[in-house]
Amino acid sequence: MLRIRKAPMGVGAIFILLFPWVAERLPAIEHYPDLMVFAGIYCLMTIGMSLLMGYAGQISLGHAAFYGIGAYASGILTTQYNLNPWLCILIGSAAATAVAVVVGAPSLRLRGHYLAMATLAFGIIINIVFREEAEWTGGPDGMGGIPGLDIFGYSFDSIHKYYYLVWIVVAIAFFFTIRLIQSPTGRALRAIHASEAAASAMGIDISRSKIVVFAFSAILASVAGSLYAHYMNFINPSTFDTLFSIKLVIMIALGGMHTIWGAVVGSVLFAFLSFEWLHQFGEYEIVVYGLVLMMVTIYLPEGLVGLPGRIAQRVRR
Amino acid sequence: MASEPHRSHLLEIEDLVMAFGGLTALMNIQLRVAKGTIRAIIGPNGAGKTTLFNLITGVLSPTEGTIRFNGHVISGQKPHKIAALGISRTFQTVELFDNMTVIENVMVGRHLHISTSFFKCGLGLPAIRSQETAIEAHAMALLDFVGLADKANSMADSLPLGERKILEIGRALATDPLLVCLDEPAAGLNETETETAARLIKAIKDKGITVLLVEHDMKVIMNISDQITVLNYGEKIAEGTPEEIRGNPKVIQAYLGDSIAVV
Ligand SMILES: Nc1ncnc2c1ncn2[C@@H]1O[C@H](COP(=O)(O)OP(=O)(O)OP(=O)(O)O)[C@@H](O)[C@H]1O
Ligand SMILES: [Mg+2]
Numbered sequence: 382m383l384r385i386r387k388a389p390m391g392v393g394a395i396f397i398l399l400f401p402w403v404a405e406r407l408p409a410i411e412h413y414p415d416l417m418v419f420a421g422i423y424c425l426m427t428i429g430m431s432l433l434m435g436y437a438g439q440i441s442l443g444h445a446a447f448y449g450i451g452a453y454a455s456g457i458l459t460t461q462y463n464l465n466p467w468l469c470i471l472i473g474s475a476a477a478t479a480v481a482v483v484v485g486a487p488s489l490r491l492r493g494h495y496l497a498m499a500t501l502a503f504g505i506i507i508n509i510v511f512r513e514e515a516e517w518t519g520g521p522d523g524m525g526g527i528p529g530l531d532i533f534g535y536s537f538d539s540i541h542k543y544y545y546l547v548w549i550v551v552a553i554a555f556f557f558t559i560r561l562i563q564s565p566t567g568r569a570l571r572a573i574h575a576s577e578a579a580a581s582a583m584g585i586d587i588s589r590s591k592i593v594v595f596a597f598s599a600i601l602a603s604v605a606g607s608l609y610a611h612y613m614n615f616i617n618p619s620t621f622d623t624l625f626s627i628k629l630v631i632m633i634a635l636g637g638m639h640t641i642w643g644a645v646v647g648s649v650l651f652a653f654l655s656f657e658w659l660h661q662f663g664e665y666e667i668v669v670y671g672l673v674l675m676m677v678t679i680y681l682p683e684g685l686v687g688l689p690g691r692i693a694q695r696v697r698r
Numbered sequence: 699m700a701s702e703p704h705r706s707h708l709l710e711i712e713d714l715v716m717a718f719g720g721l722t723a724l725m726n727i728q729l730r731v732a733k734g735t736i737r738a739i740i741g742p743n744g745a746g747k748t749t750l751f752n753l754i755t756g757v758l759s760p761t762e763g764t765i766r767f768n769g770h771v772i773s774g775q776k777p778h779k780i781a782a783l784g785i786s787r788t789f790q791t792v793e794l795f796d797n798m799t800v801i802e803n804v805m806v807g808r809h810l811h812i813s814t815s816f817f818k819c820g821l822g823l824p825a826i827r828s829q830e831t832a833i834e835a836h837a838m839a840l841l842d843f844v845g846l847a848d849k850a851n852s853m854a855d856s857l858p859l860g861e862r863k864i865l866e867i868g869r870a871l872a873t874d875p876l877l878v879c880l881d882e883p884a885a886g887l888n889e890t891e892t893e894t895a896a897r898l899i900k901a902i903k904d905k906g907i908t909v910l911l912v913e914h915d916m917k918v919i920m921n922i923s924d925q926i927t928v929l930n931y932g933e934k935i936a937e938g939t940p941e942e943i944r945g946n947p948k949v950i951q952a953y954l955g956d957s958i959a960v961v
Contacts, residue, residue, distance in 0.1 A: 564819035584781035
């Protein structure tokens with residue numbers, strides 16, 4: 382049976398809960414909660430994508446587009462139409478779902494990596510739209526003045542408050558996905574991964590299952606985009622380009638694509654790598670990512686979450 | 699033809715043609731299978747037996763002709779739709795879910811009979827959990843029926859070939875099929891395992907399930923089938939009871955080059 386161990390979840394929850402409190406007291410890492418907001422936003426996206434990669438066996442190279450759809454839906458609808466930000470998050474998700482079905486359905490009906498190709502092209506096109514439709518999106522200069530989030534008069538107006546908001550959303554997505562994997566739906570997805578021929582002979586609608594997972598991952602990305610927009614209060618197209626889609630794949634490979642934990646570990650690590658440790662490489666940063674990705678694929682095919690198991694194996698021998 | 703036209707036919711195949719480019723794997727096949735019987739499909743390697751199964755289960759769409767099952771035209775439909783109408787199968791090259799345990803493999807077979815709503819599943823609603831308990835019990839009963847209950851929690855890929863083939867049959871039964879298509883269930887099995895498989899197939903028939911059986915083991919074929927259809931190079935060359943087929947000169951001729959003795 383597929384068992385999900387409880388202990389790491391407890392440790393993770395306590396860590397997330399206490400982290401801002403600890404960071405506040407250590408000047409060297411005082412700014413880490415800010416990084417963790419981004420880590421959480423990335424996490425939302427990679428949780429959905431790792432379900433898509435690890436269970437449906439499909440790669441998306443255009444998830445930055447769904448991230449952008451959420452961000453621009455929130456940005457445009459709040460600043461130009463004065464809609465409630467929470468409503469905008471819902472509208473963005475609905476738009477992302479519709480787009481995911483339209484883009485995903487034709488390519489997921491076919492076997493093979495058509496989805497990777499379709500999403501790659503789609504991501505490029507959407508980014509061009511963000512750049513060119515300046516009247517709505519502000520063009521390459523981006524758009525500002527996006528309001529923050531509040532609920533019943535309580536405003537998420539500090540880094541720490543926003544940190545908890547983002548990580549609560551991550552926790553919801555995480556537990557939903559864990560439950561899903563343990564459920565009949567998850568079993569069907571694992572069946573598809575093992576043998577499409579046998580899965581369809583058992584009555585599983587393969588293309589529908591894959592489309593649903595893809596749409597789910599698009600919704601998570603869109604919510605992440607909205608959270609990003611309301612946190613930064615400013616967005617511009619370069620945040621949502623193809624390079625970022627590829628970075629998302631790197632995060633998953635880094636953490637390990639066969640468990641949801643891989644997505645979490647990979648996203649957090651990546652946020653620290655890119656904002657804290659690797660930015661001195663400047664334009665060579667991407668080369669470093671390439672190297673890291675190569676090393677991980679060769680030496681740690683299960684990603685970092687596979688590392689403890691490997692070490693344990695070594696020690697026992 | 700030898701099959702009785704007045705009995706109710708579960709499966710009716712008319713003028714079926716399957717061409718792969720220049721190769722015609724099946725030529726103008728007519729086939730009627732009566733409810734509750736075991737129908738064997740035999741023939742030398744490359745005769746088109748697996749191709750016929752792939753057409754019946756929707757893996758392939760026929761070049762020409764129609765397949766009717768229980769009142770529905772199923773030719774050209776998707777495999778999962780056909781499964782929902784009541785056809786299940788095993789594969790010549792065993793296709794288990796090797797990333798799962800034995801019982802989970804069978805539980806996947808209950809997919810058609812349970813709620814798999816994405817949101818209910820993600821929210822972990824109690825209805826989904828009690829449903830899990832129910833299908834686990836159902837799967838366990840099926841494992842008991844096929845004789846694999848003691849292996850329920852082993853990983854599927856840890857089983858020896860004989861048990862893998864039996865598990866595949868158990869999984870096929872989990873969909874509650876009206877018709878099961880078994881593609882060489884005894885291939886690669888030793889004598890005892892083959893006997894077990896043959897007994898199981900008879901027990902499936904006793905449950906009222908119709909069986910289509912592709913098999914090279916003539917002893918099994920002659921012992922358990924009600925009717926036999928013989929294919930050779932994509933053509934049906936004979937049909938009848940085991941006694942009729944045993945003495946058919948065309949069949950003996952077809953098999954001579956294959957050095958398989960008709961018992
Ligand atoms: N998908 C396909 N594409 C092209 N040719 C195919 C395909 N499937 C089967 N064939 C060809 O059709 C013919 C019949 O193959 P089939 O697998 O149905 O034979 P079979 O009777 O099951 O043989 P065996 O006893 O060896 O399993 C063979 O010549 C085979 O090469
Ligand atoms: Mg065959």
